[in-house]
Amino acid sequence: MLCRFSGETSYKRIQAKALTDFLKQNGKDSGSLKEPVEIILAGFLGKDASADNDLFPWVFSTYDNDRFDERVDPAGWELDRYLENPVVLWAHCHSIPAIGTASELTTTDCLSGKIKFNAKEIDEFGWSIGERVKAGVIRAGSVGMLVKEIEWIDHKKNPEEPCDLIIRKQELLEFSICNVPANPFALQTDWLGVSGDAENSTALGNRTGAPTARSDRCGFWPLTSIT
Numbered sequence: 208m209l210c211r212f213s214g215e216t217s218y219k220r221i222q223a224k225a226l227t228d229f230l231k232q233n234g235k236d237s238g239s240l241k242e243p244v245e246i247i248l249a250g251f252l253g254k255d256a257s258a259d260n261d262l263f264p265w266v267f268s269t270y271d272n273d274r275f276d277e278r279v280d281p282a283g284w285e286l287d288r289y290l291e292n293p294v295v296l297w298a299h300c301h302s303i304p305a306i307g308t309a310s311e312l313t314t315t316d317c318l319s320g321k322i323k324f325n326a327k328e329i330d331e332f333g334w335s336i337g338e339r340v341k342a343g344v345i346r347a348g349s350v351g352m353l354v355k356e357i358e359w360i361d362h363k364k365n366p367e368e369p370c371d372l373i374i375r376k377q378e379l380l381e382f383s384i385c386n387v388p389a390n391p392f393a394l395q396t397d398w399l400g401v402s403g404d405a406e407n408s409t410a411l412g413n414r415t416g417a418p419t420a421r422s423d424r425c426g427f428w429p430l431t432s433i434t
Contacts, residue, residue: 211245226275230357230372238356238375245380247299247351262310263340267318267350267382277372281314283356285378295322296383297336299351306333309382318350318379336384347385353378 210226226244233241268279290312294305305325312320324337339345356376360368 210247213242213244227372231359234357234359238358240355240357243353243355245351245353247349261323262321263323263337265309265320265322265348267312267320267348267379268352269317272369275372276370277374278370279352279374279377281317283374283376284314284318285355285376286312286314289379289381294381295324296381297333298385299349299381299383304330304333306330306336306384322384340384345384345386349383349385350379351381351383353380 270278272278293309295307297306307324309320309322325333327334354377358373358375
């Protein structure tokens with residue numbers, strides 16, 4: 208997982224224990240955090256492009272249990288600030304212009320929306336990413352969020368809950384298209400539907416296929432440097 212703590216200028220990869228220790232030290236009895244932390248999590252591509260081929264349905268975040276044994280509550284998303292400037296980035300890189308915009312964001316059992324990539328006339332690079340998505344070459348995305356409130360799970364009281372931690376309130380900061388998302392268990396898609404670990408999935412019905420591959424750089428293009 209990639210995180211950025213208060214006062215830091217760049218994201219860094221941390222292990223599950225380090226994040227758990229930070230959340231325990233900074234959590235209040237109410238579940239809110241004394242010091243919010245920015246986290247990058249994986250997103251997923253929706254089934255097919257809509258009738259308007261310029262729009263791509265995308266699942267930004269689900270309620271699935273991830274490899275850190277945590278889940279993100281779809282009801283906890285704060286979207287107002289993001290919707291004031293709903294840009295889509297390439298690989299969380301803030302040093303180049305946005306490659307598109309997001310619209311029609313909704314929260315049900317997941318956070319989803321539609322993405323429109325820039326026109327070729329104004330941004331050949333952004334347009335080319337859209338063409339790769341259309342061709343199925345690029346299928347992944349990641350959300351950047353500010354975690355504000357959490358809930359630790361008492362497995363003695365709730366033995367059926369698979370996760371240790373539920374993120375209950377989080378602000379969407381940005382969304383990026385990536386070669387490979389930050390979470391190696393993010394799900395790919397094909398033109399038949401969403402694919403991945405169907406047994407552990409709660410979004411968009413059944414999924415088939417394997418998790419995406421993992422890379423040392425977590426899919427971040429060389430335009431950005433993460434230390």
